[in-house]
Amino acid sequence: MSARRIFTGPARLAAIAPYLWMVLFFLVPFGFVLKISLSQTAIAQPPYLPVFDPTQGFEAIKAAFAALSLDNFKLLVSDHLYVLSYLRSLVVAVVSTSILLLIGYPIAYGMARLPQRWQSVAMMLVIVPFWTSFLIRIYAWINILQHDGLLNQILLALHLVSAPVVWLSTDSAMYIGLVYSYLPFMILPLYATLAKMDPSLLEAANDLGASPLRAFWLLTFPLSLPGVGAGVLLCFIPIVGEFVIPDLLAGSHSLMIGQILWLEFFTNKDWPVASAAAVALLILLVPPLLLYDRLQRRQLEGAR
Amino acid sequence: MxxxxxxxxxxxxxxxxxxxxxxxxxxxxxxxxxxxxxxxxxxxxxxxxxxxxxxxxxxxxxxxxxxxxxxxxxxxxxxxxxxxxxxxxxxxxxxxxxxxxxxxxxxxxxxxxxxxxxxxxxxxxxxxxxxxxxxxxxxxxxxxxxxxxxxxxxxxxxxxxxxxxxxxxxxxxxxxxxxxxxxxxxxxxxxxxxxxxxxxxxxxxxxxxxxxxxxxxxxxxxxxxxxxxxxxxxxxxxxAPGSRWIAEFVGDINLFEGQVASREANRLAVSTNAGMLLAAQPRQPITNTIVAVAIRPEKVKLSRRGPMPDPLNAQAVNRLEGVVTDVGYLGGLTTYKLKLDSGAVLRSSMANTARIDIDAYSAGQRVVAWFTPDDCVVLEQ
The missing domain is CATH 3.40.50.300 (P-loop containing nucleotide triphosphate hydrolases)
Incomplete structure (x- = not known):
């Protein structure tokens, strides 16, 4: 009898709170953006045409609905600038996520195999950069990568190059910045799955004739796939929409979609096209999110 | 070579x-x-x-x-x-x-x-x-x-x-x-x-x-x-546990510490806190005089009057009197805890061979516990 009462009163409100949060801070703003993306620029902005005015009655709202158009989305598809920047965003995200996985996996694996008391130290070291502002860290990279920066000085001192290398405003600099910034997001989920793996599984594999290397490929790696999935999505999705790192470290010869959004909003002040680009980006990112959700659900079912 | x-x-x-x-x-x-x-x-x-x-x-x-x-x-x-x-x-x-x-x-x-x-x-x-x-x-x-x-x-x-x-x-x-x-x-x-x-x-x-x-x-x-x-x-x-530690680790056992009082050809008399106990001479002769006599609970028999006198072996039975203090009914067997007149505690367990046991003892009852010298194991410390 009392067991049922747990979900009454304040507890029920607490259960609703996340949904309320989602509606207020995600769905409602998204509704605004969606509406703007279907609108046209007016001379004085905002508002954008058509305007929804509930005081004008039902007929006016019906007319306003009829005036919404997909013109902005048609522009996105027809203009090379937008299509190329979407493609570039995807390529950059795929390449940097792959590099992140290649670097992050060994680090996470090493961390998980450390003695217990050193694991928390290693964890601390991964998190410590977060204590400094992200922008300051990126500016520090500009300093390191510039013509007479630390990297070129080291390369020259080691006689690996004979003249300073141009790093800034190149894709290399952007990839360095992306990998550096997102590495913790790759390491932490990988570490979480690797650390909870039962070491007796590896002993059992060893006992049954698998060499340590084979045991890694037959057990450790397949069992860490949920962590790989989490890390990949945690990096891939924000990198697709990344603005600051490409803007500060890469050249201006080709733009990522995040930069296009910035340009449309703040330089061109064309909010409808910018909103359409944002909505398109979201639609682009939904499939990987759904995929991740399915993977996680399968993992949960497997754990039962 | x-x-x-x-x-x-x-x-x-x-x-x-x-x-x-x-x-x-x-x-x-x-x-x-x-x-x-x-x-x-x-x-x-x-x-x-x-x-x-x-x-x-x-x-x-x-x-x-x-x-x-x-x-x-x-x-x-x-x-x-x-x-x-x-x-x-x-x-x-x-x-x-x-x-x-x-x-x-x-x-x-x-x-x-x-x-x-x-x-x-x-x-x-x-x-x-x-x-x-x-x-x-x-x-x-x-x-x-x-x-x-x-x-x-x-x-x-x-x-x-x-x-x-x-x-x-x-x-x-x-x-x-x-x-x-x-x-x-x-x-x-x-x-x-x-x-x-x-x-x-x-x-x-x-x-x-x-x-x-x-x-x-x-x-x-x-x-x-x-x-x-x-x-x-x-x-x-x-x-035949090899040591006192093993005797206590494997199964339940009663242990009485004492001194060897006399040795016969195949028998030891040990003066313990439970009284004088007769025990069979172990295969390896005891050299120490300080020993412990160990008896498994199921080898301790209880009766109201004591064992029937055996004409061949009349002296060779350990007989201890005391009061039942605890009775534990475990289904297949019943365990009894006795307080002996000497003050020592003795545990006994008996198989419940009949469904209705008129011979069951209850707490507070005076009983005689007995066991043969062959049931005792003498252990050095």
Whole structure:
């Protein structure tokens, strides 16, 4: 009898709170953006045409609905600038996520195999950069990568190059910045799955004739796939929409979609096209999110 | 020179060596001697139990046999070959883990086939062997299940089948039944014995459960503080414990400390806190005068008047009087705790052979407890 009462009163409100949060801070703003993306620029902005005015009655709202158009989305598809920047965003995200996985996996694996008391130290070291502002860290990279920066000085001192290398405003600099910034997001989920793996599984594999290397490929790696999935999505999705790192470290010869959004909003002040680009980006990112959700659900079912 | 020539060639298999010889093995963990110069021979086809309290080094010894721990000193000879330097994945020894360590992403069939695939056995042979193993542990119909979809007992069977599939020379079992409930554990013990007999393999089981060790094993090695206290058959261990520690560790026992008062040809009279007790002279003569007399509770008989006088052996019965203080009815048997007139406490247990027992004693009742000198074991400290 009392067991049922747990979900009454304040507890029920607490259960609703996340949904309320989602509606207020995600769905409602998204509704605004969606509406703007279907609108046209007016001379004085905002508002954008058509305007929804509930005081004008039902007929006016019906007319306003009829005036919404997909013109902005048609522009996105027809203009090379937008299509190329979407493609570039995807390529950059795929390449940097792959590099992140290649670097992050060994680090996470090493961390998980450390003695217990050193694991928390290693964890601390991964998190410590977060204590400094992200922008300051990126500016520090500009300093390191510039013509007479630390990297070129080291390369020259080691006689690996004979003249300073141009790093800034190149894709290399952007990839360095992306990998550096997102590495913790790759390491932490990988570490979480690797650390909870039962070491007796590896002993059992060893006992049954698998060499340590084979045991890694037959057990450790397949069992860490949920962590790989989490890390990949945690990096891939924000990198697709990344603005600051490409803007500060890469050249201006080709733009990522995040930069296009910035340009449309703040330089061109064309909010409808910018909103359409944002909505398109979201639609682009939904499939990987759904995929991740399915993977996680399968993992949960497997754990039962 | 001649002597060197006549020296026999070193042979891998030697007639006078047992299947497994553990020779003065030492393992130290940061100054703590987990296994302390332990030597033990185990013969082919034997079911051997390593019994001991937790922390006695029994699991460490097992892990050294599997190759997961290196030896600090000593040798382990399998068929006369030193397997010390052999890596775990190359040892002809398999282990069944306490938590089963089943591979969660593989089906029952793939779990069992894991070791066979690593041995590069042809596919058709793998299929036959896996089917054989599944039949052996009665898992038919569950081949495609994942470990998470199995009950505890079924997981235990998969683990057993997986560790047996490679037909190891020695199977190591690390507390294999600890996670099962009592009923299932008892039936699984019998199945383990049956499997061992049918395959004729050598099984070494580690357990802290003495009943389990006594049920399954041909011989038991009792370990304490990294050493073997006694290696004996279950009966010997129970009826002729080698030390006071073993007497107390294995089963229930009454212990009375005292001094040897007189020695006869086959009898010792010991003056204890429970009174003068007659005990049979142990096989190895007692040298100390300070000893303990040990009697198992089920060998202590109770009656209202005392034993019928035996005309042949009238003097040779220990007879103690006291009051029943506690009665514990356990179904198959009833345990009694007596306060003897001398002040000592004596425990007795009696089988409930009749459904309605008019002879049951109740607390507060005066009784006579008696037992023969042959039921007593004299132990030195």
């Amino acid at each position: 001649a002597e060197e020539l006549s020296k026999p060639e070193p042979q891998a298999v030697s007639a006078d060596l047992p299947l497994l010889r553990i020779d003065a093995v030492v393992k130290t963990f940061g100054g703590f001697r987990a296994v302390d110069r332990l030597s033990l021979d185990i013969g082919a086809g034997e079911f051997f139990a390593l019994l001991g309290p937790s922390g006695c080094g029994k699991t460490t010894l097992l892990r050294m046999l599997a190759g997961f721990e290196t030896l600090d000193e000593g040798r382990i000879l399998l068929n006369g070959t030193d397997i010390g330097p052999v890596l775990p994945h190359q040892r002809p020894v398999n282990m069944m883990f306490q938590n089963y360590a089943l591979f969660p992403h593989l089906t029952v069939r793939d779990n069992i086939a894991f070791g066979l695939r690593r041995a590069r056995m042809p596919r058709s042979q793998i299929d036959t062997r896996v089917a054989e193993m599944i039949a052996l542990v009665k898992l038919e119909g569950l081949e495609t299940r994942k470990p998470d979809q199995l009950s505890g007992g079924q997981k235990q069977r998969v683990a057993l089948a997986r560790s047996l599939a490679r037909r190891p020379k020695v199977l190591l079992l690390d507390e294999p039944l600890a996670a099962l409930d009592k009923k299932l554990r008892e039936s699984t013990q019998l199945e383990l014995m049956e499997v061992q007999r049918r395959l004729g393999m050598t099984f070494i089981i580690v357990t802290h459960d003495q009943e389990e060790a006594m049920t399954v094993a041909d011989r038991i090695g009792v370990m304490a503080a990294g050493r073997l206290e006694q290696v004996a058959t279950p009966r010997e261990l129970y009826e």
